[in-house]
Amino acid sequence: MIKVAVVGYGLSAKVFHLPFIAHSVEFTLIAISSSQIGQVQSQFPDIDVYDDAVQMIQQCDADLIIITSPNHTHFSLAKLALNAGKHLLLEKPMTATCGEALELADLAVQKSLVLSVYHNRRWDGDFLTLQQLIKAGELGEIKVFNSNFDRFRPQVRDRWREQPGAGTGILYDLGSHLIDQALCLFGAPESMTANCTKLRENATTVDYFQLQLHYARLEVVLQSSPFAAAPNIRFQLQGTKGSYIKYGLDPQEDQLREGVLPSAPAFGIEPPANYGVKYLANESGESLSVTKIETIKGSYTEYYAQLEMAINSGLNAPVNAYEGAKVIKLIELAQLSHATGERVAVDFSEFD
Template structure:
């Protein structure tokens, strides 16, 4: 028997062993509201190494329609104590994230926390230490790293499509001129309001591309006179450019999602990534067209061409939300490193705390 054949057999054995070692991760969702039902559950379904086993919802039917195989529990404690749950996804109100994540980690569970990670940076660092001590995976649902428009913008900046960058703007605007009485996000609670709701997306994206800024300034307002803030503008100051992050609830006009300006031109992109809406419709994340936009949604790159300008529609990259849970499964099985590390998510919370400090003082603050 030749050495080549023996090598081939050994290779096949190692491949089989690797598959045998890879276990199916049993997931439980703590808080089965809109986010848990429409976003996390279908993304878990799209991961071949994961199965949704349990959910916690305090009210509603004893079985989830269309999900007879999923157990319905009525308390966080029941899920955390359960022996048939390996991974707990926390989608509760923000002020509960820290305690529930801490209890889950100390009970030996892997944990995904929906954004924002925690209310304070100290809580975030504490959870990171707890995860390291327990040897369990801890991560945060910064899914918008896989927005197609963000991936496109990141590529354009990397290849200096607008020349040397001088301005970056990222917005997440909506229009709703009334308050929802039953919405905890609009109540006077720690971690409530649009700053904690939407700025984690924008801050995390900016930090991924540019790193920590030198300084920042923030303007945070309550424009609808409710209990929680509903507008923010955060400006990051880097050596040669600024990054402005904005969101508001009273923006009826069409504003761009992204604007990048440089010494050779600009790129402007309107509209939101289609994946969240597609998940809510029940579209299959395995589909070939998943995360892709039609041509009329493409952003426009406008660059100097002598004394005139050249305009080009830039195809939006395909989005990849399913990658989030696939990466977690591989990390739990020891195959890869986490793509969303808790230290990175903690830095997002630190930026929010600095934004609140800037708002209170009315000044630019060091980062």
């Protein structure tokens, strides 16, 4: 049994982590650190509750620390946990800088500890479906990939993610997911061009981005906008034999927010109305077949299953620390491209 302590009791902890710990036979929750002590104690009367994350990490006998606190705290708390001999799950984005991420990755290796970053969107059902389509080769050689995570949030909200600070703004928040997915599909690009800006009135952090990743024979465009009120395209693949278009977001987050348990039969299953569509044509484009593609069942539970095997059996972490660091590297390069107005080369040699 893996004993777990969680730093933070906000949306991330409540929605994306605690439900999976509660419904796993391999993990048991022993402690939470939060400023909301009364609320935590009422929900979890049988665990230790701390008002100080540093104290919890130093004093509790957890095997695994899950850090869900604001992004600027990730590095210092993660370093403390690793030096205390704890395995570590870091909520994305891993850190505010690539230098911090690499320092943590190297430290985890030195300590022979698991450090995994919670890029759970690898287990979105639509992303799993996309991977399968590419692997099957039905669309031919992929030439263009568009990935959008748009929402309708025209007003700035009073929360730390939308306030100035290290690791805040939508590029770190949602951009980290889209970058990680692109790297999973296609590996490192040769170069990138980025526009990362503020579109909303009174915005103090980036709330819109468009990143273009340039490969030898492929273009990848990643985007997030706060002004998307209409049904939104999530993915679009264009290949030499056809295309695939997918609307709507994976259902798991909404289900978790609504209290659906990860063990529920309907968890992770997308309604047919949101299935993607595959369009295939002959070389002349004269013949076109249109096919709805059933979305593979999403499975954030698989992340935790793989994490357990990494800790107990020494298998690879579901998202290792160096993968998390590469995401931060591309975020930094996107910021550089926006600041200079230039296309920037992508060099991952420091990860070799």
